[in-house]
Amino acid sequence: MERSINQIWTLFKKDLLLEIRQQYSFYGVVLYVGATIFVLFLAMDAPESRVWNGLFWVIQLFICINAVAKSFLQESHGRMLYYQSITSPQNFVLSKLLFNSLLMLVMSGLSLLLFILFLGNPVEKVVTFIGLVFLGGWGLSLVFTFLAAIAAKAQQNAAIMAIMGFPLIIPQLIMLMKISNSVFSQAGPAVGTTVMLLIVTNLLIIVLSIILFPFLWKD
């Protein structure tokens, strides 16, 4: 147990270090976030709350695809062989999930900040909404991390990831949009059940990744 936690931590640190060393990919995503939201700002300043909500989650989806897609594609064949000799598939996929969750949390926070700066702030319950943004970003990153693993094995570009991912992510997005509609007024309905459902979905994705990733791991 302790050994696998150590391994996960080391792999996670490796990814973090790579991200810091090769800054172009991180700043590439940041630029993507900034540019998209700026274009939205030019197209429509201060949209009404329903539109704001819809735009926000769609942008989250695209940011997630861009941020997470490279996580497995950047690993060359030789490097994968090396990982296979030093660690187990479960530890490897867990470290990837952890790293991508962190990356997506940063990006979600950043895009929320930019949204509020550029497109106005229709949110009344700010703390609840920040919680929802992080929960949603986490869920998106988990799904797309596993799909990136599949796409990398299929030796395909990001297009196949979008084809596989959109149908899978729609239920989560519907739930997120539905509950985040309630933060735009103080007297919104309670969101407890749906939040629980989202958390359960996320845990399910982690469990499925741990079970299914070993089959993708070796040729």
Add this chain to the structure above:
Amino acid sequence: MERLILFPRAFPPYFCALNCFLINFFMKKNWWKILSVLLLLYTIIGGLLFEVPRVMILNETIRNLYFHVCMWFSMMILFTVSVVNAVKYLNKHDLKYDILSKQYATVGIVFGLLGYATGAIWASFTWADPNQTFVASFGAIAKDPKLIGAAIALLIYFAYLVLRGSIPDMDKKARIGAVYNIFAFAFLFPSIWIIPRLLESLHPGGEGNPALNPKDIDARMRMIFYPAILGWTLLGVWITSLKVRMAILNEKKLLHS
């Protein structure tokens, strides 16, 4: 049974037909195919002719229950069989299970499309506003959560076929396809069974499961509805078994050429 096959030609044709039927029924294990045909005949004849309860708005369109709802039942059953075969493939690494898994998914998609077609006929008589244009009614109906859930299910399996098509290597295709199939099935469940119940909908079945709840369906209709589900599902399995045999023959041709 041996003697049945050896009847001389002098017997009248109807006797030969009976003979053929008996051989098929007992010896070739084809009884379920015959059962499927009989059940479907019963469904079509009984479904169109038997008494149904008079319900406002629905009127005679209520008979569509025997076709529309059964399509979705069959689709879910076929997709479930597909995912079971995917699990078996990952366990045993036998390409036979991969072929089964793919063909069940394909036939499941066909049943889903038929479910949409029958649903569209039903909706045009019950939901569509006759005073509006087709496009306006379509926009209003297409937003229904049940329809979205079913669309997600079909999109997932279309993506499954696209993914499979994009990988040339046979074993790799089978393995990655199976992994995606299992992963996607975990999402199929919330999108069909949970999300539509959270959102308001015109479609019946917001609370519980109306198709299986005896209180919601008239006893006369249940007499046809349950056999109809079985009949359509058996038909789906039959079509799949033919497709599987064809796929296996194709594989053999590939291997030996």
